[in-house]
Amino acid sequence: MPGHAGNFLTRLFSLSPETIPQLPTNQMKQLLTQGNGVDEHLDRFTLYRFDAVLNQHKDWQQFHRSWPDFIEKDLFNMLNIDSNFKYQSVVYGIHPHEFMLNQRSIYSDTDQFFHVELNGHDSWVADQQQKLKFEWRETELEQFQQIVTEYLTVPINLTCMLTGEQEFLNEYQHLCQSMNITSQSELALALYQNWRSVRYPYQ
Amino acid sequence: MIQTVSRPFNDDFSYDLFCNLLKDCSYDYEAYYLWSAPPDVLRRFFKKTQFQAPNIIIGIKDLLDLWTDYNYWHDSQQAGVQLIANIVRQWPDKNFIIFTSLENLQLELTEPNVQIIPWGGDIVNQRSLYNTLEPVLEKNFDSTKTFISLNRNIRDHRVVMLSYLFGEGYDQYGIITYLGISNLNPNYEPVAFLDRISWEFDERHDRIRTSMLAGYEKVYMNSNLVVDNFQIYGEKSDNNNILNFNQCLRSKYDNSFVEIISESSFIAPSFMLTEKTHHGFYAFNFPILISGRGAVAHLREVGFDMFDDIVDHSYDLIDNPFDRITTAIDANQRLLIDSNYAKQLWSDNQPRFHKNLTVANAGMYEWYEARTKDKFSKIKWKT
Numbered sequence: 001m002p003g004h005a006g007n008f009l010t011r012l013f014s015l016s017p018e019t020i021p022q023l024p025t026n027q028m029k030q031l032l033t034q035g036n037g038v039d040e041h042l043d044r045f046t047l048y049r050f051d052a053v054l055n056q057h058k059d060w061q062q063f064h065r066s067w068p069d070f071i072e073k074d075l076f077n078m079l080n081i082d083s084n085f086k087y088q089s090v091v092y093g094i095h096p097h098e099f100m101l102n103q104r105s106i107y108s109d110t111d112q113f114f115h116v117e118l119n120g121h122d123s124w125v126a127d128q129q130q131k132l133k134f135e136w137r138e139t140e141l142e143q144f145q146q147i148v149t150e151y152l153t154v155p156i157n158l159t160c161m162l163t164g165e166q167e168f169l170n171e172y173q174h175l176c177q178s179m180n181i182t183s184q185s186e187l188a189l190a191l192y193q194n195w196r197s198v199r200y201p202y203q
Numbered sequence: 204m205i206q207t208v209s210r211p212f213n214d215d216f217s218y219d220l221f222c223n224l225l226k227d228c229s230y231d232y233e234a235y236y237l238w239s240a241p242p243d244v245l246r247r248f249f250k251k252t253q254f255q256a257p258n259i260i261i262g263i264k265d266l267l268d269l270w271t272d273y274n275y276w277h278d279s280q281q282a283g284v285q286l287i288a289n290i291v292r293q294w295p296d297k298n299f300i301i302f303t304s305l306e307n308l309q310l311e312l313t314e315p316n317v318q319i320i321p322w323g324g325d326i327v328n329q330r331s332l333y334n335t336l337e338p339v340l341e342k343n344f345d346s347t348k349t350f351i352s353l354n355r356n357i358r359d360h361r362v363v364m365l366s367y368l369f370g371e372g373y374d375q376y377g378i379i380t381y382l383g384i385s386n387l388n389p390n391y392e393p394v395a396f397l398d399r400i401s402w403e404f405d406e407r408h409d410r411i412r413t414s415m416l417a418g419y420e421k422v423y424m425n426s427n428l429v430v431d432n433f434q435i436y437g438e439k440s441d442n443n444n445i446l447n448f449n450q451c452l453r454s455k456y457d458n459s460f461v462e463i464i465s466e467s468s469f470i471a472p473s474f475m476l477t478e479k480t481h482h483g484f485y486a487f488n489f490p491i492l493i494s495g496r497g498a499v500a501h502l503r504e505v506g507f508d509m510f511d512d513i514v515d516h517s518y519d520l521i522d523n524p525f526d527r528i529t530t531a532i533d534a535n536q537r538l539l540i541d542s543n544y545a546k547q548l549w550s551d552n553q554p555r556f557h558k559n560l561t562v563a564n565a566g567m568y569e570w571y572e573a574r575t576k577d578k579f580s581k582i583k584w585k586t
Binding site for chain 2: 035073074077078080081082084085104105107109110
């Protein structure tokens, strides 16, 4: 659902070397023009960290919009071609509304589906929605539930992840196994700490 | 392992077929599955991929025109076929097996290290929902129109056909839709027929040339022409053809008895059949097919009754594009303009429409699957 840390989670699971790195759209297009694929020494953590975002973007919405998403999946496809199919997966964050709109190009035989479970934290979610200027859609919760049921999606327990670092790591490692990607615990924890410090400071 | 580069919308037949065929393949191969749209992905794939295994299996959904025009008078290969040919020549030691949505690709792609497996065009897409599509069982016998001709996207053969229909006065007998260029670009200024179409008339074509030029003027002047909406899929840009059939097309089909089906591909030697043809069988209309040479013969082979005793399909094997279009129309003049004649034939031939529906729902898929498996079983592998 909007405001449920999709940007963070997309980057978190894209720390794994089997996944196509998340890159800002302009950087991705630049790489495609050069045609050499992704630099194998790309520092994903530095690229994903959240503390420098507001130095580079005027607000969180601009940050959100400047990274490609599911709709621009051809950019990811072409980048993987340029990288000689080095990557086996790509992680997309997608809201229920967009999911429903794009259902005919989403495939349950090749795609894996995960949904974010979050209980409580309502005021934080509202704050995130406001920061990212997400549009409120009345039917979106219903769509979310429909997708969870129809696609038998696997839960990402964000409630647990927000409890503390050890809980976060346990859930992260468990999910990496489900996704069949290598966990990067040290980097994941560093990204979590970085994200929390900027977007959800410990009370 | 199959490297799935991209998949089109509604791809619920070809991908399964591809995976099932390869899962028991014991030869040393690498396999790729991709959609030819947008062309950048296909171009990049062929130019950049470093092939390793002795056998390279590539499944390509959709057309191979790379969104460029094929010139019948000067070209021998579509742009995408040319691309494939150039690349496979650079890998002479590899054995390429190309699965394609095109029929007759072997007429354009003749490299010795390529074997071709046609797996059915976009006509096979969205299989799971076509079974639920209600056919047009009843028609409006008060309709003043006899035929329907849907020409949403602007392609040369559609411009030529529309110009001829209008030039010869067929327009008053049919429901004709056309996506005006001005819908796409409000600043568009009309281009003269001869500047727009790169087709070459010869001395036999004086009459049709005059007719088409006049008809082309009428296309732009005619206020009765239904200018189609580009956004036929509504807010969703997901090519939901069932939705389009029910929301936009059904009312048009209700009022027509014959359909001039303007397929996406027409002029190149290899062609692809799409939902446009598939819809015709649910619309219960007599089909006149503006498609690649031999498309009607192909559909007969698949198992469809093409109403050969009612529709004159002699155009089907005509090579020259002008002649194929004008013969398709002229040879079926009575069917197109004599409303009572078409309506009576429609009533008299109900069982045949129903039989075609069975083929469209199931038999067609079985036929394409069987042919694909048969071709795959005959592949010569490199060890």
